[in-house]
Amino acid sequence: MRVTIKDIAAVCGVSAGTVDRALNNRSGISEKTRNKVLQAAEEMNYQPDFTARSLVMGRTMTLGIVLFDLYNRSFAQLMNAIEQKARELGYFVYITLTDKNPENERTCIEYLINRKVDGIILFTVNQGKEFDAYLSRFHTPIVTIFNYVSINWEYVGIHERQAMKEAVDYIASKKYKQFIYVSPPLAYAGKSNIYTQEERFIGFMEGIELNNAPKPLVLKDADYLEKLQDYSFNPAEKTAIVCSTDLYALEVMNLLKERNVPIPKQAGIIGFDDIDMLKYISPRLTTVKYPIVEIGEKAVESIVNKIERGTYISVPLLGHEIIKGESI
Amino acid sequence: MRVTIKDIAAVCGVSAGTVDRALNNRSGISEKTRNKVLQAAEEMNYQPDFTARSLVMGRTMTLGIVLFDLYNRSFAQLMNAIEQKARELGYFVYITLTDKNPENERTCIEYLINRKVDGIILFTVNQGKEFDAYLSRFHTPIVTIFNYVSINWEYVGIHERQAMKEAVDYIASKKYKQFIYVSPPLAYAGKSNIYTQEERFIGFMEGIELNNAPKPLVLKDADYLEKLQDYSFNPAEKTAIVCSTDLYALEVMNLLKERNVPIPKQAGIIGFDDIDMLKYISPRLTTVKYPIVEIGEKAVESIVNKIERGTYISVPLLGHEIIKGESI
């Protein structure tokens, strides 16, 4: 059996309460007994039992993370940042993957609640009043990231809309006459929470309007590649293909290469995310970069502050930057 | 407050023990009371408290994962597979990242043990007799993946050596006369556990010998790119650059492109891992593929079987396949 505080108490000839006082730096104990207990604990290689502590304290020192999956590079980077910051602050991380399934996501959340996590970092696909109320039923701190839920929930993210608008400004300055917008997740509008994607799209449309660009072709379905396969590029005008994530941009790039459409001479491509793999791809993809690691770290810091001191650390929308590659 | 079994007991006019019998499908209870309790639990929206259950059962229904980081695509895929399989089997996953730091790894392991995880899936950088003994001190099931520790520990992986040897056979069949081997982790030989990398290297050397190839140039340091920058390729002979992971291969490819060394005409490249990003890279990298998802799933199944039924499910080394691209 593992050594418990009782064992230490017996060895030192004191009570369990006193051992607890020594071990956890509580007041009301003499230096002498504290040292004695501490030394005994050391010698006996005492390791505290977190499950017992959790039960009595109602705290587990763990954070639950609800994510789609780890397929997207950015998610992996995010998760990496979260784990590091969390453990630095003394917390462990439960990772749960929802596969973008709303019901599955609720199951994940409930499981986390039942396991008494101290807080949840939530990248949700759910939305709406009902979900908002659902979340409120749990009295557990929650920080939302990327997909906004409502004013009721702390949020860490970037100014998606502004970022995409600036991207359009940048493209417009390059004399593109035609615009195509690629964002298959938009097909889920109304059905699931695609806040970030919607914001990017709104930003795109704002940019189009502000730059007096012609009406763009918007591909908001999974068949965007087929559509692009059939698309006839006007040789007299340059077309800009704006993709809501780098992954779509790379797919588009592959297709254009296959079709022998010169990039960016005939068609330009821009992505969003700045995933690290871009460094191996040519032509270098132009994209929008945002501080993914910071998002993870800030989310953890905010929620831990809420847990330990009662208030979130509100994080203003973080910055972004257009990475100028050779693709547009 | 949350509803507990006591509350249900009070409502139903039975004892807590009886509620437990009903809730957990235990014997010694009439259908009638069972139904009554179950219904009450349903109505009261009872949610079991895992921390309490963990304390009394000594089990937490959680698996601890010890990984380097999530930077490498394969790790993310692995983690993804592990989470899915684990939750399918009713387990939650604590993720801990070691950043390849041996001491940090031990801290992770000990934290996991203190949190009473039921099992640990370990991708270690530690090694040796002392570490072996260290692990034995914990009476927690452990499955090692990728980096082998010793016969004492269950292991899930592939036949790294054989895979690399076959890769060399394949290359040799293509009339390459010069061989360069790239594997910076080899610099840590003796210092940390680089089992997979060592095995791949041994396989490479075996392949070289068997094919009567000339003595290869082995780059086993972080400065491999500088070395390759200065390397003079013999225009009369094709050089094969064998990389121990895709990431190194991509770096090498970038460098060769910069140097305008024609691939694979003058220099061929082969990687290892078959990361999914390869589909966006041209020329298509030739590489060795192995079932990363299966490794994760099998590791989970094996350890859960050990936890619940007392024995691991030994997994024979899994298969691999050479993915023939255009880079060699």
Added chain:
DNA sequence: GTGAAAGCGCTAACAA
């Protein structure tokens, strides 16, 4: 078939 009681390892309130 059911209830009562003990206890998992720890914390915290109250006595002494």
Added chain:
DNA sequence: TTGTTAGCGCTTTCAC
């Protein structure tokens, strides 16, 4: 300063 006691919510043993 220290010990005692009563739980946290659940499981389990032993009476009845």
